Structure formats: C-alpha cells, structure tokens
Amino acid sequence: MKHRFHKRIFKLAIALTLTGCASNPQVKNDVPHPAVVITAPIKTPEYPRQTLTGIYANSLPVKHFIQHMVREHGFSEEYLNGLFSRANRLDYVIRLETPEPYHGPKPAHPKVGGWTRYRKQFITDMHINNGVAFWNNNANAIQKASVTYGVDPEYIVAIIGVETFYGRNVGKTRTFEALTTLAFDTQRRAKFFTSELENFLLMTREENYEVFKPVGSWAGAMGLGQFMPSSFRKLAVDFNNDGHRDLWDQNDAIGSVAHYFSKSGWQSNRPVAEPAKSYSDDAVITLSADTGNEHWRVHPNFKVIKKYNNSDKYAMAVHQLAQAIKQRRL
Numbered sequence: 001m002k003h004r005f006h007k008r009i010f011k012l013a014i015a016l017t018l019t020g021c022a023s024n025p026q027v028k029n030d031v032p033h034p035a036v037v038i039t040a041p042i043k044t045p046e047y048p049r050q051t052l053t054g055i056y057a058n059s060l061p062v063k064h065f066i067q068h069m070v071r072e073h074g075f076s077e078e079y080l081n082g083l084f085s086r087a088n089r090l091d092y093v094i095r096l097e098t099p100e101p102y103h104g105p106k107p108a109h110p111k112v113g114g115w116t117r118y119r120k121q122f123i124t125d126m127h128i129n130n131g132v133a134f135w136n137n138n139a140n141a142i143q144k145a146s147v148t149y150g151v152d153p154e155y156i157v158a159i160i161g162v163e164t165f166y167g168r169n170v171g172k173t174r175t176f177e178a179l180t181t182l183a184f185d186t187q188r189r190a191k192f193f194t195s196e197l198e199n200f201l202l203m204t205r206e207e208n209y210e211v212f213k214p215v216g217s218w219a220g221a222m223g224l225g226q227f228m229p230s231s232f233r234k235l236a237v238d239f240n241n242d243g244h245r246d247l248w249d250q251n252d253a254i255g256s257v258a259h260y261f262s263k264s265g266w267q268s269n270r271p272v273a274e275p276a277k278s279y280s281d282d283a284v285i286t287l288s289a290d291t292g293n294e295h296w297r298v299h300p301n302f303k304v305i306k307k308y309n310n311s312d313k314y315a316m317a318v319h320q321l322a323q324a325i326k327q328r329r330l
C-alpha cells in the first residue's frame with residue numbers, strides 16, 4: 001500500500017489500518033537493512049534486563065509504554081527492557097515520516113497528469129505478466145480464497161501486485177524498530193504508531209514471532225499484502241493450515257487479503273468502475289490525466305478497495321491492473 005506515502009498511510013489509518021508503503025515508489029527502495037524473509041517463527045533469546053539501557057535508556061515515553069504493556073497485557077518488564085535496550089533508532093524512517101517543508105513559490109497552476117504518472121507505475125507489462133504468473137503459480141490457493149471469501153480472484157492478485165510486486169518487494173525494515181522509531185522519535189502520527197507497536201508486540205506473542213525478525217515497509221506494514229499489526233491481528237488467516245499466520249507466506253497472504261476484502265464488504269461479480277460521461281453525480285470521481293480529466297462512475301466495490309488504501313488513484317490502479325491480468329490470462 002502505498003503511494004504517495006504521505007497521504008497514504010495517514011488515510012489508511014483512518015480507514016482501517018492496513019497500511020504500508022511498499023507500493024510507494026518514492027520510499028520502497030530506501031531501506032538499507034539486509035533482507036530477512038520469515039517463513040516460520042524463530043525462537044531466539046530476548047535478553048531480559050532489569051533496567052532499560054541503550055538509546056532509549058532515558059526515554060520517559062518508552063518507560064511509560066513498557067509500564068502500559070506490563071499493566072494491560074501482562075508482559076514481563078524485564079523482557080520489554082531487553083527489547084527496547086537493543087532497539088535502534090532508524091534515521092531514514094524519521095526522515096521519511098518528516099518530509100522537509102517546501103518553501104518554494106506556489107505553482108501558478110495545479111499540477112495535472114497525476115493519475116497518468118501514478119498509473120504508469122503499476123499498469124505495466126511487467127506487472128500484468130507477473131500477475132498472470134503469480135495467479136498460475138498459486139491457482140489453487142487463489143481459487144480457494146475466492147470461493148471461501150467471495151472475492152473475485154483478479155483483485156486478490158492485483159492488490160498483492162500493487163502492494164509488493166507479488167511479494168518481491170515486501171520491505172526490509174525491522175518492523176519493531178520502524179514502529180519504535182515512529183512512536184517515540186516522530187510526532188505527527190505518534191499515537192497511531194504507538195498503538196501499532198502495541199499490536200505488534202501482541203502479535204509476536206500470539207504468533208510466536210521473534211520480535212526482531214519480522215520485516216516490512218519503513219512505516220510498519222508487513223508481508224505480501226502489507227498489513228499493519230492491528231490488521232494482522234484482526235484479519236490475517238492461516239490459509240495453509242500449518243497452525244501459524246504468516247503473511248510472508250503466499251498462501252496465508254492470499255487468504256488474508258481475500259478475508260480483508262470480505263470484511264470490508266466486497267460483493268463478488270459486481271462492477272467496480274466504468275467511464276462516466278459527466279461528473280455531475282455523487283458516484284463519479286475525477287482523475288487528472290495528461291490528456292485532461294477522466295471521469296469514472298464508481299460502485300461500492302471501489303470503496304472497498306479504498307478501505308485498503310484511501311486513495312482514488314490507488315483503487316483505480318488496482319482495478320485496472322486486475323482487469324488487465326484477467327484479460328491476459330484468458
């Protein structure tokens with residue numbers, strides 16, 4: 001999920017909180033950590049400590065957060081001291097969350113062609129062909145998810161394509177350190193990220209993940225579908241029945257994306273959007289293309305896609321990629 005990041009996650013937070021940024025081309029490659037791919041829970045020692053050390057040793061907000069987790073969720077204080085004593089502050093995460101203010105002159109005319117530029121990132125031969133291949137390689141899981149949750153299969157494929165290029169770009173930032181940095185070293189959305197950090201720690205306990213192992217976008221979105229921890233806990237499913245919810249696994253991600261769409265109100269075999277002649281209707285959106293404004297009549301399923309990421313451009317890109325993949329697969 002991504003775009004345009006600034007708007008993206010923020011809106012996402014409001015819409016539900018699956019969020020991510022892998023699809024944000026502006027940020028997706030800006031992650032210096034080594035790749036770590038999780039395929040199974042890994043148990044390693046967490047080094048409990050009596051006191052908080054490291055860069056957060058004197059952080060009152062971190063100490064208060066630890067007290068909260070002990071009081072509300074029964075975590076061991078020593079265990080959490082150990083985790084936060086080892087946490088790194090990620091400067092690039094702070095930079096991405098805190099863009100430099102723009103002091104230049106105001107443009108005389110609003111920028112046009114935003115939709116055209118956005119569309120070019122996702123509606124490509126590479127995205128379409130790899131979408132067909134992803135669908136063929138996971139045909140059984142996609143068919144099962146489509147039937148189980150009543151979601152048209154091409155939209156499951158397209159979401160994963162836009163979010164992470166079919167799992168090739170799930171992000172390399174340790175989610176624990178991303179969320180810790182965003183919660184305690186940035187201000188704009190600190191409350192949201194503190195809540196996601198709380199959900200992340202609960203998720204690792206529930207799912208038996210070693211806290212430093214999960215990786216994702218710099219903004220805390222995880223796995224092929226870029227779920228935030230709160231969405232992971234609410235909506236992820238163990239779709240390959242191995243007893244573990246693992247959104248870095250293709251099967252579990254496919255089932256979880258379909259489950260997310262189902263819970264958001266998807267209606268299978270219903271239209272999503274079609275070109276509109278005029279824009280004098282509530283259900284018509286306008287997108288700025290190089291060749292002029294495009295008007296589209298949108299249906300309830302379009303709004304369901306926007307619950308994944310609250311952007312008209314995002315939802316239209318998913319819709320058009322889904323249709324292109326379906327056509328090419330025929």
Ligand SMILES: [Ca+2]
Pocket residue numbers: 237238239240241242243244245246249252
């Ligand atoms: Ca599983």
